[in-house]
Amino acid sequence: MSKRIGLLTSGGDCAGLNAIIRAVVRRAEGYGWQVVGIREGTAGLLDRPVRAEEMSSGIFDGTILRMGGTILGTTNKNDPFAYPDGAGGTIDRSDDVVAGYRELKLDALIGIGGDGSMGILRKLAKKGGWNFVGIPKTIDNDVGSTEISIGHASAVNVAVNALDHLQPTAASHNRVMVLEVMGRDAGHIALSSGIAGGADVILIPEIPYRIEAVARHIERVRQGGRNFALVVVAEAVLTESGEPVRQRHASGGTSYGGIGHYIGDRIAATTESEVRVTVLGHVQRGGMPVSRDRLMASVFGVHAVDLIAQGSFDRMVAWQHRQAVDVPLEQAIEHFKAVEPDGALVRTARGLGISFGDG
């Protein structure tokens, strides 16, 4: 029996979303089903007329797989239970979203999002009686119960690429280069890119640091004969006294742009080094997805549609031990995945002589 499946992307965008969309539409067509693409996450269900359209793989000309961003659009205003009322407060508009779903006569919904979006979508699904399947995406890689979330590998790649660019100029000028990377709550991007990009110091929110230890390590590097150092800082890192760095600019609705400069200032103040700071920002979200994100996006998209075929709902697709699996959505949402301070990558970093500022 033919089905109508809704599909939406929610929360911050990342590389690989379009590859998921493509996989969902192609797999659904294999079943003879119709996919309805909903615009801008739940916002498309909230507005009237509902903003959504039927999709067919005929629209994919071979390039969508390779494109960053999401052709469906997305939004950070993704909580209809607490929707901005335009006056600084919030109102509950979940009824509108539930009604929008009904209007589209959907048999099931696939939502692509991070742990925040996943929690909201699950609440909506409970309320509306939706047949819901989730696909994890987040550049931060902090969604639990899955080894891989879409977008992380590409974000790491952008950060590593930045280090590849900063290393030669650091070496040419005898400088310490500080690179602030994304990671709102977890240090995965900083950790992976720091190792792969040749960092000397990696600061992540999971491991408390002291500037004095950072400075000492940089001096040690210099005494070891190398004339430059690379420092990677996750944006979620706090000041030494545990404060978030205050934002200075009205232009940004986010917290990006602070801690890297703070760390850079402190290193400059406590070492003899010339320091330069780069805040990588939104380039980490966009751009062509790397091979791995495209591959896993394809795996997840196909598996999500298969779950609907099996009547398996309230679940999130996941990757574990070389297999596409699925887990209870509840479990995935609860298991926030921070960097394990004793995990394989931290131990590798320490084994390489990288400092976390705690030595």
Next chain:
Amino acid sequence: MSKRIGLLTSGGDCAGLNAIIRAVVRRAEGYGWQVVGIREGTAGLLDRPVRAEEMSSGIFDGTILRMGGTILGTTNKNDPFAYPDGAGGTIDRSDDVVAGYRELKLDALIGIGGDGSMGILRKLAKKGGWNFVGIPKTIDNDVGSTEISIGHASAVNVAVNALDHLQPTAASHNRVMVLEVMGRDAGHIALSSGIAGGADVILIPEIPYRIEAVARHIERVRQGGRNFALVVVAEAVLTESGEPVRQRHASGGTSYGGIGHYIGDRIAATTESEVRVTVLGHVQRGGMPVSRDRLMASVFGVHAVDLIAQGSFDRMVAWQHRQAVDVPLEQAIEHFKAVEPDGALVRTARGLGISFGDG
């Protein structure tokens, strides 16, 4: 107590070898040990004087992590038990290699290689009483007992990049593009790059194909409204009648360059399509390692030295379920890892409507 650790790379080179070398030297320095880099695999132990030199991380100026190839050099003449005698036959020169090891006064040896090299090195280790630890590398990803071997991700990336280049020209000219990728015994590169690069047909040695089915699928794509098709073929694929494609050129000591043209010819003969063939060749080995290969190379290099510290020998480092582990070398060598025709990736590919020529 201080140790002297030998380090060599064996077999075909790939991206990420230098990142392993760097990790081994850095980790060993953490223990206060000396690494001795042996030139060109076992060839450096076989020659007199032995070709090897002490390494210190002082020689690494920040770029080695990012460089393709191996600064130690390597060779495909890597079996001293059956060494070319220069007259078309072979002789057993394993005694020379064992003596070379002794000459260097090594406490242990880390060998980086694929399953072939690993088997030979293990035999040498048995014969010479070496304390041996293996690190798996292979663009083909066919080493057993580990989810990841170094070099594969970078090779896939090169192949996907080629498909990213072929797709627009295919679409502009209404063509079928055939891309032959590496993979001497297994189809992993073809499978992963085919999915991530948007292939319509993937031919791998693990799944028998018929040209008629390939042609039918290409026609179906065209009838579906798309004016081009992408076909990825693993070099190990045989002709329809099960023969390897004969080589035509004296210049190459390898089998690259055949089957892609055969498949292209057959598609041209059985469809209306204009066909072009690209044999990707050695660009798949070189180039900057991708982030993932650099990360895993760091994990493996550190872990291998840690094994020596623990007195754990005759083992291979491996990656399983987000952890650096180690496995008996014997087991890793025996478990050749072909593409599973029922595995997650093949199922994903079929779910996307990709043909393996068996439909």
Next chain:
Amino acid sequence: MSKRIGLLTSGGDCAGLNAIIRAVVRRAEGYGWQVVGIREGTAGLLDRPVRAEEMSSGIFDGTILRMGGTILGTTNKNDPFAYPDGAGGTIDRSDDVVAGYRELKLDALIGIGGDGSMGILRKLAKKGGWNFVGIPKTIDNDVGSTEISIGHASAVNVAVNALDHLQPTAASHNRVMVLEVMGRDAGHIALSSGIAGGADVILIPEIPYRIEAVARHIERVRQGGRNFALVVVAEAVLTESGEPVRQRHASGGTSYGGIGHYIGDRIAATTESEVRVTVLGHVQRGGMPVSRDRLMASVFGVHAVDLIAQGSFDRMVAWQHRQAVDVPLEQAIEHFKAVEPDGALVRTARGLGISFGDG
């Protein structure tokens, strides 16, 4: 007064065509004019119904500028005066094309092509009384009267990237790597990529070579202490006795794939070196255009529309001495631009110690 401008791409595709298309449409909209995109070069005018559609920049979502290929499609069957009759011969179908132009009620036509296409389009323009303006594109860079043709920089970039991949594997294995690059009549790609990619030998059709000189140079490199060598060969190079290398494969309608293997065989036969050959092929056409091609495509597209506004026809846009200029089409077609054996780049190459096989 509003105008209708036809736009077509002709001949082999290359990176940057879409950037030209975007610039033409945007500039025309600035004048309030309508652009009609013609499908597959003159083929779109030849078929009935005429294959063409009105374009507006609204269809450009920000990605077209970055995409390889041509959204209009193109064809190598681009001579209506000698059109394949399907029976191995040709017929004159130029009347159909001229009628197609009239049917579309065009005020002017912008044709994007190489010197071959430009000649044909000029003949058609004369016959049909068209107001024609040409924009030069060719990966080969052999169009006269302009310093730059669209697509060349991107093709060079692909070839250099291949050399960046081949160098480390060559060095790891002590090999000579031969890379065959495109260039049907001229050696520009081979020359520029050879210099920028670190080649030791560059063979181009403009400079006769002897294998003996090539072999001698490779030996000299080896005696100088380097263990590898890189050789770049333009596809248009002939055998030592002046013959084109015969094609072996029915799948390819082109001459790619021959001379590189011949050169590799001959080097293997005359030196002690292990040799590997890579034929780069169609990846040189596709892929994202590099910055320079996008920039120049924008310059040319805008200038071509401006010429129509000025009533300047039978001209080709060109780049000379940091200026967008235009030249008589006739002059551009006549001035085939081969590599000057005494030019700046050949002298640079010789100054670097690169051999052209004529030493």
Next chain:
Amino acid sequence: MSKRIGLLTSGGDCAGLNAIIRAVVRRAEGYGWQVVGIREGTAGLLDRPVRAEEMSSGIFDGTILRMGGTILGTTNKNDPFAYPDGAGGTIDRSDDVVAGYRELKLDALIGIGGDGSMGILRKLAKKGGWNFVGIPKTIDNDVGSTEISIGHASAVNVAVNALDHLQPTAASHNRVMVLEVMGRDAGHIALSSGIAGGADVILIPEIPYRIEAVARHIERVRQGGRNFALVVVAEAVLTESGEPVRQRHASGGTSYGGIGHYIGDRIAATTESEVRVTVLGHVQRGGMPVSRDRLMASVFGVHAVDLIAQGSFDRMVAWQHRQAVDVPLEQAIEHFKAVEPDGALVRTARGLGISFGDG
């Protein structure tokens, strides 16, 4: 007769410096001459013992051509006539530099630098009676009398790459993305990358802007149906009232990081748009040089040595009209090359509908 040639890099580093160094050493070896590499610009001549060493192309293993930065090192403290005295003032140490040159027994000196460095080096050459030849490098492309300076093409490429990453995330979130790029005195990087990267607004110091015009253009883009906009700002741009944006961070000795945020704030304040700001910073200097920079670096390096062979001094190598030429150094220094507000590229940008905020 054999010569000893000094070689130094001065001022900010950029991609392509190592390619110049390689070309100089190779060409000098062709003449049988010795190149002496001086460390960190004139600082290497100023210190005692003089920091310099003889170079041979044997040290170049095939990778130096591809590496960013400068293996000789460089410094921004490059004026020995006004050298920091460590107490906040300056002293004249030019005598030390002149003496250092003499100590090395050099016959000539090749200096690679921007217009600032070139002026200082020329003064030193006059004072010391040096045989001096200059090679222009600057990411800003503002050196006069040459169409090309080394490093600019690579910096533009990094900026375009950033726009390629920002466009999809801008489109996914309906955002205005502001990208601040380098260019201390000139807007060349902003202009070229803005055109090639699909910017809607480009702000450069050569063209005065008003925020009101910027805001109006962004609204127009939105009314035209596009949901995002890209704004590129050169770091040298001032506030609307003509003030430089004050720096906030002790960590940076430069002025990077200001104006982009100012422009973003003002756009957010005057439009309905959600705005995000990225300050690209030092990644623009480093990284692999693009093909063009490597090619031109090779041309310049060879030509500079040839000038010495001809006894032509007090000159700078340059590229004009497809030829390697050389010009009086004095003329090059005087002709600062800003963006011409009526030049080909500004006209192209306007033709594409790009706003400079002056409309």
